[in-house]
Amino acid sequence: MEHISYKKQTEIVNFQGREIPLENLTPEQEAAKRRELEQRLYEVFRKYASHWQTEEPAS
Numbered sequence: 001m002e003h004i005s006y007k008k009q010t011e012i013v014n015f016q017g018r019e020i021p022l023e024n025l026t027p028e029q030e031a032a033k034r035r036e037l038e039q040r041l042y043e044v045f046r047k048y049a050s051h052w053q054t055e056e057p058a059s
Contacts, residue, residue, distance in 0.1 A: 006024070008023065008024065009023070009024045010022065010023045
């Protein structure tokens with residue numbers, strides 16, 4: 001198996017008046033971050049979806 005090394009790169013970008021550091025990630029780190037983000041978004045969606053289902057429709 002071939003060993004692949006990655007060089008860490010960080011860049012500061014401006015977004016909506018804020019400075020945000022961007023870092024490149026290894027494929028494994030990127031997959032872990034993606035799973036974490038998807039889980040958080042799912043939790044938010046589930047919270048609001050259950051709220052919408054319990055509301056009475058407006059007449």
